Amino acid sequence: MAHVVTLVSHPARPAVDPAAVAAVTALLPDAGAAVTLSPGIAVDIPFASPVAVDKRALADRLRGALAGVPVDLFVQRAAERRKRLFLADMDSTMIGQECIDELADKVGVKAHVAAITERAMRGEIDFEPALRERVALLKGLPAAVVDEVIAERITLTPGGRTLVRTMRANGTYTALVSGGFTLFTGPVHAMLGFDEHRSNVLVVEGGRFAGRVEEPILGREAKLAALLELRERFGLAPVETLAVGDGANDLAMIGEAGLGVAYRAKPKVAEAAGARIDHADLTALLYAQGYRDADFVA
Template identity: 55%
Template sequence: MFIATLIAADRLSAGDISEASDRLASAGAGVAGWEWVEADKAADIRFSGVLDDARQALSILDGKFDAIVQPEEGRCKSLFVADMDSTMITVECLDELADYAGFKPQVSAITERAMRGELDFIEALDERVALLADMDAEIVTRCHEERVAISAGAATLVRTMRAAGTHCVLVSGGFTLFADRVAAEIGFDRAIANTLEIAAGRLTGRVTRPIVDGAMKERILADTTEKRGLQFSETLAIGDGANDRAMVARAGLGIAYRAKPTLREAADARIDHGDLTALLYAQGYARADWVDT
């Protein structure tokens, strides 16, 4: 049996649920009925059939609500691995650092192309970080305080999952100087990111090896899954760009969050309308179950 969880950014109507049920039936699914996860906000439709066909059928309704389709068994995940920039936080930290140095337009253009998968991630990272050479390292603290904002629903998502026993890992192609702070603020168990090289209190314009790139993110997901004695079906991963593609594709449930096309194609589901608490509804957590900040 499968579940299609419909999540509205504003209000989910009985008509929306009926339309989705009809789409599933037209795709050959045997619809067994539906129930609210949260009244007027999120609902589960249970059905039998072919998972990929159901996902395709509901993708036609994109624009009305987010739809996360998955097996009913194991919907509550035991491992959550999340990207940081433009996912758990609202900005790209490297772009914001470059703004202080006067290079934001150049760096943002490279970031956009890298996140679309048009550039090699490591080469693009080195090229951008080189522009920060000789900046006072304290600018990182200032940048974090002035520019970094936690994405809506991120803290509630992580704290609720951890309270239920889920191990939560923040994995970023960004930098430890941001990721460690963000992980502590949101409530992750662990943060893994790149290290900006610093000498005499100033950025050298280099990143310490090895680099956390897309392959490393996938390896972290796989290694953590194995070490915790889990199956991939018990894992959830989320990101927004090409650097997250392998990780999201490998996870039991891979989510593209307001993502670039290359990741949207690889993900099991997308969040385009609601905030990150959509992932709580997708796991069957009603509002009364959430751990708020």
């Protein structure tokens, strides 16, 4: 079978039942028997097609057949599933928060900053000037507050640690690539087990934020450049790469990856991405590569 559709639901809310499998199988040409990756949570459905498959169009059609069922799906060539390079956004992807919004709360301007963040992530305003504007509002805040924010407010996205550690255990290079700040990506990348992290540097003077960020700012184009650089460093084909994110500054990276995934993404990003996760946790990216739950590194 040349292609495979992977159905995935959230581990805490299994929804990949016989009815869901049958609804998808009925729309696939020359479909084979479903292969269970995790009971009730993930299955592969292999299929063959005598003509080229428009994966995006087929995925949209299959989602229509699953309307109302909390199941995500991936359509791929079977031989191209396993990835050897993984890049991930941090804020609202690998963690549940936007770090700059939480810092802004410490100076009483969270609502204002969060509104700017939301517009930037939706692609309504340019990322770089929006970041400078928000960082300026942090001027004078003690840099030590970062440790407090990480300890009290930052939560890892479910499935993220298992995703990173399983991929690394199978020879994949992993990079956390964020438009956020090194003060956060350093600890977060260590907690999740990434090989490296790249992000922006907040200027600190006398132990307090100076209200500036070091230039050049790591944004949309820098994330794409990181993917291209790492792909070349390891001699990989485009199809061997995986990228995930939620905001407009992730679009170039997502678009260039062999499998580009929008995670709980803004509408513009979800529409543009080749695949998306709306219901499952981050282990969906392992099932999409054909891993079974028994293969996971906890």
